[in-house]
Amino acid sequence: MKPTTHTIEHEQPRAVLVSLVTQEQKRQEAYEAEHSLAELVSLSETAGVQVLATMSQNKETVDSKWFIGKGKAEELKQLIEERGANTAVFDQELSGAQVRNLEEFLDVKIIDRTQLILDIFAQRAKTKEGIIQVELAQLSYLLPRLSGQGRNLSRLGGGIGTRGPGETKLETDRRHIRNRITELKHQLQEVVKHRTLHRERRKKTGVFQVALVGYTNAGKSTLLRQLTNADVYVENQLFATLDPTSRNFELPSGKQIVLTDTVGFIQSLPHDLVAAFRATLEEANEADLILHVVDGASDMMATQMRVVGQVLEELGAHKTEQITLFNKVDLCSAEQVDMLTTGGECMRISAYNETDLERLSERIEAKLMGECKTFRVPAEKGDVISLLYRVGEVLENEVEGGDMLIQVRVNNKEYDKLGYLLAHYAMDQRENEGENTEHV
Structure with missing residues (x-):
């Protein structure tokens, strides 16, 4: 008889999205509450979350214990039960204590905007550098919130908010996380050093x-x-x-x-x-x-x-x-x-x-590369001719009488550096405009 195979599949997160708009946020011109909530919906869907409903609250200040008020938390609990949600996603960053309080009261996984973005980044990172950076960001986020991650840490198998290093959080404590952060920063320094060398090579080759x-x-x-x-x-x-x-x-x-x-x-x-x-x-x-x-x-x-x-x-x-x-x-x-x-x-x-x-x-x-400019330079002015070859791309040159007519494509930044010297010799190359040529 063929043995029975049991496959454990992670339950898809089904979430209610929550946004709190405080008076301070309203005073910030750059903050758009409706846009931020719509963006949270997109972020959630990108992370593989099924969005069941959204809820927003206007409040003077953040509730230190519940983030949203206790009454709103009760309303949220009722909505979660009605929709059969297993996750609540908040549009703002939560403290460890707020996560713990909300988890105990709502009996669902609590995720905030930062954790959601980190989760997406964990899914997207492919290169060694990207993976290091994501893990470093996740651990930096986790460290001050360890006390509020009880339920998340007890759920093996990961899922939203626990991808990447999140799956090993059960075995970590503050000391281990700090050591890992130090190690990752060292690895990142090596990546930065390697990238800097590449930049220097690029600069040398122009x-x-x-x-x-x-x-x-x-x-x-x-x-x-x-x-x-x-x-x-x-x-x-x-x-x-x-x-x-x-x-x-x-x-x-x-x-x-x-x-x-x-x-x-x-x-x-x-x-x-x-x-x-x-x-x-x-x-x-x-x-x-x-x-x-x-x-x-x-x-x-x-x-x-x-x-x-x-x-x-x-x-x-x-x-x-x-x-x-x-x-x-x-x-x-x-x-x-x-x-x-x-x-x-x-x-x-x-x-x-x-x-x-x-x-x-x-x-x-x-x-x-800059614009094309033409310079009339006396043939004996070798220093000026050499300078033009160094700072620009010489497209054409010809001898006219005792002068050199040199057409150069020169970057505006480099042209500005030359200041008075080249300004004295330069004339813009404009077809059929018959501008007088400046002589040295």
């Missing part, structure tokens, strides 16, 4: 680095794939890709640059994640140019742009030259398209439109 940044699901990975034919995972979901992907990209002139897709940002990004993923996000900090990809079809576009700006400022990358790309114009209404800025360093594009991609390639080249 290869330009361009970083794609933006709110999660803005279309960064799609843009990378369309520009470089990269075999990157593209899906209409939050944090579809986590680990940074770098690919070579050829500009219209034939020059090769490196294009890197970074992890997407999100409102209320956990501080532990910003700290742990600093090594990855350094790609944005070290880039010669940042392409800020914006979901132009999103109703929350302004808020999302503000969140990205805040994270870039925290990383120290806000001073790097940027081009803002209003993506997904193919999904916008005519009114939405008209509202998107096109002046300055902004472009309206669709990642699936070949003409838009060509325009973007030309804009990137102009930003990195």
